[in-house]
Amino acid sequence: MDLSTPPATPAASTPLRVDGARLWRSLMDLARIGATPKGGVRRIALTDEDKLGRDQFAAWCAEAGLTLRIDAVGNMFARRAGSDPHARAVATGSHIDTQPSGGKFDGNFGVLAGLEVMRTLNERGITTRAPLEVAVWTNEEGTRFTPVMMGSGAFAGVFAPDFVHVQVDGAGLSVGDELRRIGYLGEQPCGTVPGGPYAAYFEAHIEQGPVLEAAGLPIGVVSGALGQRWFDVTVTGMDAHAGPTPMPLRRDAMLGAARMVEAVNRIALDEAPHGRGTVGFLQVVPNSRNVIPGRVAFSVDLRNLTHEGLDRMEAALHRQFAQIARDTQVQVELRQVVQFDACHFDAACVASVRSAAEQLGLPHMDVVSGAGHDAVYLAQVAPTGMIFVPCKDGISHNEIEDALPEHIEAGANVLLLAMLERAG
Amino acid sequence: MDLSTPPATPAASTPLRVDGARLWRSLMDLARIGATPKGGVRRIALTDEDKLGRDQFAAWCAEAGLTLRIDAVGNMFARRAGSDPHARAVATGSHIDTQPSGGKFDGNFGVLAGLEVMRTLNERGITTRAPLEVAVWTNEEGTRFTPVMMGSGAFAGVFAPDFVHVQVDGAGLSVGDELRRIGYLGEQPCGTVPGGPYAAYFEAHIEQGPVLEAAGLPIGVVSGALGQRWFDVTVTGMDAHAGPTPMPLRRDAMLGAARMVEAVNRIALDEAPHGRGTVGFLQVVPNSRNVIPGRVAFSVDLRNLTHEGLDRMEAALHRQFAQIARDTQVQVELRQVVQFDACHFDAACVASVRSAAEQLGLPHMDVVSGAGHDAVYLAQVAPTGMIFVPCKDGISHNEIEDALPEHIEAGANVLLLAMLERAG
Numbered sequence: 130m131d132l133s134t135p136p137a138t139p140a141a142s143t144p145l146r147v148d149g150a151r152l153w154r155s156l157m158d159l160a161r162i163g164a165t166p167k168g169g170v171r172r173i174a175l176t177d178e179d180k181l182g183r184d185q186f187a188a189w190c191a192e193a194g195l196t197l198r199i200d201a202v203g204n205m206f207a208r209r210a211g212s213d214p215h216a217r218a219v220a221t222g223s224h225i226d227t228q229p230s231g232g233k234f235d236g237n238f239g240v241l242a243g244l245e246v247m248r249t250l251n252e253r254g255i256t257t258r259a260p261l262e263v264a265v266w267t268n269e270e271g272t273r274f275t276p277v278m279m280g281s282g283a284f285a286g287v288f289a290p291d292f293v294h295v296q297v298d299g300a301g302l303s304v305g306d307e308l309r310r311i312g313y314l315g316e317q318p319c320g321t322v323p324g325g326p327y328a329a330y331f332e333a334h335i336e337q338g339p340v341l342e343a344a345g346l347p348i349g350v351v352s353g354a355l356g357q358r359w360f361d362v363t364v365t366g367m368d369a370h371a372g373p374t375p376m377p378l379r380r381d382a383m384l385g386a387a388r389m390v391e392a393v394n395r396i397a398l399d400e401a402p403h404g405r406g407t408v409g410f411l412q413v414v415p416n417s418r419n420v421i422p423g424r425v426a427f428s429v430d431l432r433n434l435t436h437e438g439l440d441r442m443e444a445a446l447h448r449q450f451a452q453i454a455r456d457t458q459v460q461v462e463l464r465q466v467v468q469f470d471a472c473h474f475d476a477a478c479v480a481s482v483r484s485a486a487e488q489l490g491l492p493h494m495d496v497v498s499g500a501g502h503d504a505v506y507l508a509q510v511a512p513t514g515m516i517f518v519p520c521k522d523g524i525s526h527n528e529i530e531d532a533l534p535e536h537i538e539a540g541a542n543v544l545l546l547a548m549l550e551r552a553g
Numbered sequence: 554m555d556l557s558t559p560p561a562t563p564a565a566s567t568p569l570r571v572d573g574a575r576l577w578r579s580l581m582d583l584a585r586i587g588a589t590p591k592g593g594v595r596r597i598a599l600t601d602e603d604k605l606g607r608d609q610f611a612a613w614c615a616e617a618g619l620t621l622r623i624d625a626v627g628n629m630f631a632r633r634a635g636s637d638p639h640a641r642a643v644a645t646g647s648h649i650d651t652q653p654s655g656g657k658f659d660g661n662f663g664v665l666a667g668l669e670v671m672r673t674l675n676e677r678g679i680t681t682r683a684p685l686e687v688a689v690w691t692n693e694e695g696t697r698f699t700p701v702m703m704g705s706g707a708f709a710g711v712f713a714p715d716f717v718h719v720q721v722d723g724a725g726l727s728v729g730d731e732l733r734r735i736g737y738l739g740e741q742p743c744g745t746v747p748g749g750p751y752a753a754y755f756e757a758h759i760e761q762g763p764v765l766e767a768a769g770l771p772i773g774v775v776s777g778a779l780g781q782r783w784f785d786v787t788v789t790g791m792d793a794h795a796g797p798t799p800m801p802l803r804r805d806a807m808l809g810a811a812r813m814v815e816a817v818n819r820i821a822l823d824e825a826p827h828g829r830g831t832v833g834f835l836q837v838v839p840n841s842r843n844v845i846p847g848r849v850a851f852s853v854d855l856r857n858l859t860h861e862g863l864d865r866m867e868a869a870l871h872r873q874f875a876q877i878a879r880d881t882q883v884q885v886e887l888r889q890v891v892q893f894d895a896c897h898f899d900a901a902c903v904a905s906v907r908s909a910a911e912q913l914g915l916p917h918m919d920v921v922s923g924a925g926h927d928a929v930y931l932a933q934v935a936p937t938g939m940i941f942v943p944c945k946d947g948i949s950h951n952e953i954e955d956a957l958p959e960h961i962e963a964g965a966n967v968l969l970l971a972m973l974e975r976a977g
Contacts, residue, residue: 338797355796359842370949371831371854372779372923373762376821378947383832387814394808397800407795408807410842411835418783418834418852419924420950428842430795499796500843523802525794526844 145253147545149538152245156537159185159225159241160233169528170233174226174268174279175203175304180311182225186240186265193247195263198323199315201290202283203267203308208323209247211260211552217328219257219552220511221246221544222264223503224280228272232530234335234520234537240265242333242541246548258553259328266503267313273298281503283319285510290319320510327511329478329551332504333544334515335532339523340496347539348486348493349517352479354505355403355432355497356439356471362389362450366459368415368423379421383413385459386425392449393429396442404442405432405499429463434471434497472505478514478551485546491539516543569677571969573962576669580961583609583649583665584657593952594657598650598692598703599627599728604735606649610664610689617671619687622747623739625714626707627691627732632747633671635684635976641752643681643976644935645670645968646688647927648704652696656954658759658944658961664689666757666965670972682977683752690927691737697722705927707743709934714743744934751935753902753975756928757968758939759956763947764920771963772917773941774907778929779827779856779921780863780895786813786874790883792839792847803845807837809881810849816873817853820866828866829856829923853887858895858921896929902938902975909970915963940967 162181163172172178183205190197195207208218223239243263250257266284271277274296282288294305308314336342341349366380390408397406411427429446433439447463454461479495486493496517498505507513518540521531586605587596596602607629614621619631632642647663667687674681690708695701698720706712718729732738760766765773790804814832821830835851853870857863871887878885903919910917920941922929931937942964945955 336797337794338799339793339802340797340799343802357796367946368951369763369947370761370924371829371833372781372856372925373760373764373949374829374923374947375762375764375826376818376829378763378767381818381831383814383835384818387811387832390807390811391815394800394805402799405795405798405800407805407843407845408811409795409837409844409846410840411807411837412840413833413835416834416836419831419854420833421831422833430843432796499798500794501796522791523793523798524791525797527792 145249145545147245147249147538147541149534149541151248152241152541153534153537155189155241155244156233156237159237163227165230165528167528169530170227170231171229172225172227173229173273174270175273175307175311177311179226180313183265183313186225189244193244193251195247198317199313200317201315201319202280202293203313203315204280204284205265207263209250209261211257213258215324216259217325218260218262218322219548220262220264220327220330221332221548222266223332223334224266224269226268226270228270228526230528232525232527234530234532235337235525236269238335238537238540239333242544245541246545249545257549260324261548261552269503274304278501278503278506281506285506286320287506330504330507330511330513331478331482331544331547332502332515333540334502334517335520335525336517336523337500337520337525341517341519342523344494346492346494347518347536348491348543349496350479350483350486350493351474351498351515351517352495353434353471353473353497354501355405355434355499356436357467357469357501358431358439358443358465359467360429361464361466362427362429363462364389364425364459366423369421371419371421374421380458381421382425382459383422385453385457385461386411386427388453388457389450392453393446396445396449400433400438400442403434403497404438406442432499436471469501469505472508474508474514475512478512481547481550482514482516482543485543485550488546489539489542491543514547516540516547569673569969571669571673571962571965573958573965575672576665576965577958577961579613579665579668580657580661583661587651589654589952591952593954594651594655595653596649596651597653597697598694599697599731599735601735603650604737607689607737610649613668617668617675619671622741623737624741625739625743626704626717627737627739628704628708629689631687633674633685635681637682639748640683641749642684642686642746643972644686644688644751644754645756645972646690647756647758648690648693650692650694652694652950654952656949656951658954658956659761659949660693662759662961662964663757666968669965670969673969681973684748685972685976693927698728702925702927702930705930709930710744711930754928754931754935754937755902755906755968755971756926756939757964758926758941759944759949760941760947761924761944761949765941765943766947768918770916770918771942771960772910772915772967773920774903774910774917775898775922775939775941776903776919777858777895777897777921778925779829779858779923780860781891781893781925782855782863782867782889783891784853785888785890786851786853787886788813788849788883790847793845795843795845798845804882805845806849806883807846809877809883809885810835810851812877812881813874816877817870820869820873824857824862824866827858827921828862830866856923860895893925893929896932898932898938899936902936905971905974906938906940906967909967909974912970913963913966915967938971940964940971
């Protein structure tokens with residue numbers, strides 16, 4: 130921070146902290162756009178609600194004296210100038226699109242915590258050496274348009290803007306057309322930042338899991354994100370009448386699939402504590418109560434913190450599924466559909482988050498992110514760190530998603546101090 | 554049979570047999586009504602196709618000189634007079650409604666084998682002592698209207714005609730209105746037969762299972778039908794993000810359900826050879842690949858040959874499901890939705906079927922029916938037996954359902970001799 134001018138107000142002698150109440154009010158204000166009857170938010174990417182949410186963010190940025198840029202995939206960047214014209218920016222951000230039945234905090238917290246950092250610095254008359262930015266990444270959720278984390282992926286160069294523009298939703302509408310329609314098809318080339326690449330990127334986010342709550346801690350220092358491998362699996366047996374077909378003559382795709390679900394669970398437990406294995410989707414054909422199923426299709430989602438760990442899990446998956454197929458007289462096919470490598474955040478950024486929490490006297494623990502976040506793509510182009518705060522019962526992607534005001538405030542204060550440490 | 558008049562033709566010295574080629578032609582002719590591109594039949598109860606099928610049967614009965622009655626639920630009875638005015642009728646029959654993607658043989662074989670018996674007797678100028686009847690039971694499949702085996706159930710007094718009439722399909726159309734529309738709402742009271750209750754009822758049917766084919770035998774002497782108990786099961790855990798939720802903190806409804814599927818299989822194997830356990834229907838909520846399922850609903854179909862065996866299976870189901878629910882931290886609810894008691898066919902009728910097969914030199918074995926049939930309801934009001942013939946790969950309720958002409962002919966010959974034995 131720029132210490133060349135003396136503090137302008139008496140308040141400067143009190144420690145530098147965000148205004149938790151103001152941040153909470155902004156979260157509740159933004160949550161009105163696309164509010165659902167059950168207290169959640171439905172603000173799907175590039176809909177009218179997304180436009181209204183973006184407009185609200187832009188208006189707040191203007192009030193706070195920030196300069197707004199929009200890039201070719203609709204990412205928004207609100208910049209607060211620094212004192213050093215040659216310094217590279219320190220950034221934060223997240224997303225404001227939601228799941229169809231989403232909550233008030235997922236994404237929105239990271240964006241508004243960034244805005245609150247700017248407002249706090251304005252109030253205290255502090256000018257940092259490096260410029261600061263708050264980014265709103267387009268379509269993180271991937272609910273309407275795939276791929277997920279579209280805006281941050283494009284920023285990191287993983288997706289070309291031309292590729293992004295031609296992605297279509299279920300109704301055949303394209304990202305490019307919808308960006309133009311809502312007025313957020315920008316001019317800025319993807320991935321360029323005035324003054325050069327970000328010096329650092331921090332993202333505050335609700336944990337979306339139960340670990341911090343179970344540990345009773347307000348802050349998670351995120352050291353990295355689990356790698357992911359997703360598979361589509363099809364088990365094929367033979368449809369048959371449930372009554373006349375004796376057990377030994379069956380080729381029951383449901384029985385094979387059930388044993389494979391159990392195997393996925395065991396494979397993940399064998400890789401404790403970071404291994405995860407989930408069958409979230411499963412579909413039965415013909416799905417009639419007195420017909421032995423001839424086909425079951427299901428998904429497998431494997432996660433782990435290392436490439437080697439994922440390799441072990443994948444090998445076990447193939448081996449055990451083949452054995453189960455033999456035992457139950459069915460065929461099995463596996464096809465990998467998604468792969469994200471495990472991500473280790475920048476050691477210095479992680480240390481900044483940890484020391485900010487310590488400076489604030491906030492109990493904390495190191496955690497890994499099980500989910501993907503925009504920060505995972507940002508980590509490919511900038512030193513990156515993340516800050517987690519607990520959410521109620523670990524629930525997210527749900528209208529009842531909730532968080533405590535004191536945790537929201539604590540996370541924003543950690544973001545403030547971590548950004549200041551990096552922005553000088 | 555009436556031996557008071559000498560045989561009218563030289564052919565009478567050759568053994569009495571059905572005309573297998575004529576029976577096969579009639580099966581193929583009837584299969585044209587509602588024929589599907591893949592070679593199956595779609596002739597759902599009380600549709601226009603069902604009406605055309607019934608009209609065809611009625612026309613064939615008229616050609617054969619049979620007298621037709623229709624009862625209040627649309628059951629059709631084609632009667633061939635006997636020589637003794639006081640004798641009670643010996644009956645056969647089955648159904649001509651099909652599954653949405655059904656085959657040519659299920660039900661149709663039993664009806665047309667009965668018609669072929671009548672034609673054969675006509676041709677040979679034989680008059681039995683007792684009258685003979687061929688019945689076509691309304692809505693055996695239960696695809697469009699529940700309950701299944703509606704017509705035979707009403708005949709047996711299990712369902713009142715008024716109850717049957719008000720059953721509606723998915724479009725809100727009622728059985729009563731649809732019977733009237735297609736011209737098959739009859740006057741005859743349900744369950745009454747001229748001259749008194751049936752002296753015996755035989756039903757020929759494809760096996761719909763793989764046992765006879767595996768044994769290489771053309772005839773199954775059916776000693777009874779398995780009892781059935783069906784359950785709706787709901788497993789409730791907690792939806793959660795697949796990534797951020799460590800394995801020990803999960804309440805995964807899919808894992809619980811998978812172990813219950815395995816338990817159903819084990820419970821049936823413990824009751825070999827007659828125990829059956831099937832999970833044919835399963836539905837996952839929210840069914841998204843990166844969300845740990847919070848709810849899984851599925852069906853359980855348990856079958857066994859004795860009441861005690863079914864009691865053991867049901868007790869094991871409750872006990873094991875409760876244990877699995879505890880182990881996986883989920884809740885489970887079971888609700889019984891269907892119950893059919895096990896059925897033991899009349900010993901004398903079963904013996905008639907067996908001795909007919911022996912008289913014909915046809916290899917046979919005793920089998921039990923795993924599926925429900927109209928004969929199971931008929932067994933409540935008449936001495937009953939069934940004759941099974943193999944079907945290809947044991948496949949039924951499928952457009953590729955198939956059977957060999959020689960097995961169809963063999964089954965009809967067994968029906969002929971068994972009916973003659975009982976009709977005198």
